[in-house]
Amino acid sequence: MKKKTTIKDIANVLNITPSAVSRALHDHPRISDKTKTAVRKVAEELEYQPNHLASALRSGKSKLIGIIVAKTNSHFFSSVMESIEKELNKEGYNLIITQSNESYEKECRNIDALLQTQVDGIIASLANETVDFDYYHKIKQNGIPLILFDRGENDIGVDYIGIDDYASSNIIVNHLVEQGCKRIAHIAGYSHTRIYQNRIRGYKDALRKHKLPEDKDLLLEGSLSIEDGRAKMEELLKLPELPDAVYAAGDYAALGALQVMQEHNIKVPEQIALVGFSNEPFTSLVTPPITSIYQHNKEIGKLVAQQVLLRINDKNYKPVLHKIILEPELIIRDSSRKRDLNTE
Known part of the structure; x- marks a missing residue:
């Protein structure tokens, strides 16, 4: 294995002190341009890689920010991360991306790894399994700014950025009622997670507002994966009285539900209307295209980045926590347009 090049190696080649090499690499004003050019040339030839951790210890800043998301293959999370990274890069910060795969245990390991890397801040969206927040308090105890987004509007006492999940359910149910739906099922996320709790609450309140029945058989909690959406739809199709609409709290679950309905020759939306959540790219490509909630991914990412930088750069910034x-x-597509069909 090739030995890693150090500042001392560069100093030996140029016959100068290691401290002079360090200053040259950090563009110190007392080092001549000639020396800086020579040092950079030798550093490149020797494939020198700076030790960011050592630099962090000296400066008190690593210029690294960690992020924990449930899964990186989600369009919502990937577009939020792209927006965050764009904002952070403008200020000289880099993003370290980790994913929990919805596992609390993996989420805890990610937090430990980010703390050991001495990141300047941590951004997170909680895993579905997470019900214990001790590890997040550990971040705060280490004096590291923590910003939560999407999932995470919990009582950890940190900044939170997301959409109004309660209002989302109201908008969806209102739309389905306008389409003539009277028996609306909800494939929900786990209610111990605040965002899904809010979506369930919004769903129930909207049913009451429209004087529609609250049937416990029509509310099914799960992981919102494609497989989960399929399983929940199979359950709904076994009911004595079928729903005339299904609202899934995630687009992948909506896709699974759509697959099952098509396998059972159920016409969407004529027999059962369908609405998803997150506006994943595939929702506009399947047949019929799926109505879904747009979560303002780019805007969330930008606001998250701005907030974490504010917390990092001003240690005295202690206003009321930002929420x-x-x-x-709601992006309305053919999967829920019953009225349009009835008026043709």
Whole structure:
């Protein structure tokens, strides 16, 4: 294995002190341009890689920010991360990406790894399994700014940025009622997670508002994966009285539900209307295209980045914790347009 090049190796080649090499690499004003050029040339030839951790210990900043998301293959999370990284890069920060795969245990390991890397801040969206927040308190105890987004509007006492999940359910149920639906099922996320709890509450309140029945058989909690959406739809199809609409709290679950309905020759939306959540790219590509909630991914990412930088750069910044809630937008597509069909 090739020995890692150090500042001392560069100093030996140029016959100068290691401290002079360090200053040259950090563009110190007392080092001549000639020396800086020579040091950079030798550093490149020897494939020198700076030790960011050592630099962090000296400066008190690593210029690294960690992020924990449930899964990186989600369009919502990937577009939020792209927006965060764009904002952070403008200020000279880099993003370290980790994923929990919805596992609490893996989420805890990610937190430990980020703390050991001495990141300047941590951004997170909680895993579905997470019900214990001790590890998040550990971040705060280490004096590291923590910003939560999407999942995480919990009582950890940190900044939170997301959409109004309660209002989202109201908007969806209102739309389905406008389409003539009277028996609306909800494939929900786990209610111990605040965002899904809010979506369930919004769903129930909207049913009451429209004087529609609250049937416990029509509310099914799960992981919101494609497989889970399929399983929950199979359960709904076994009911004596079928729903005339299904609202899934995630687009992958909505896709699974759509697959099952098509396998059972159920016409969507004529027999059962369908609405998802997150506006994943595939929702506009399947047949019929799936109505879904747009979560303002890019805006969330930008606000998250700005907030974490504010917390990092001003240690005295201690206002009331920021809770930024954006208004959701329903993207209506053919999977829920019953009225349009009835008027043709």
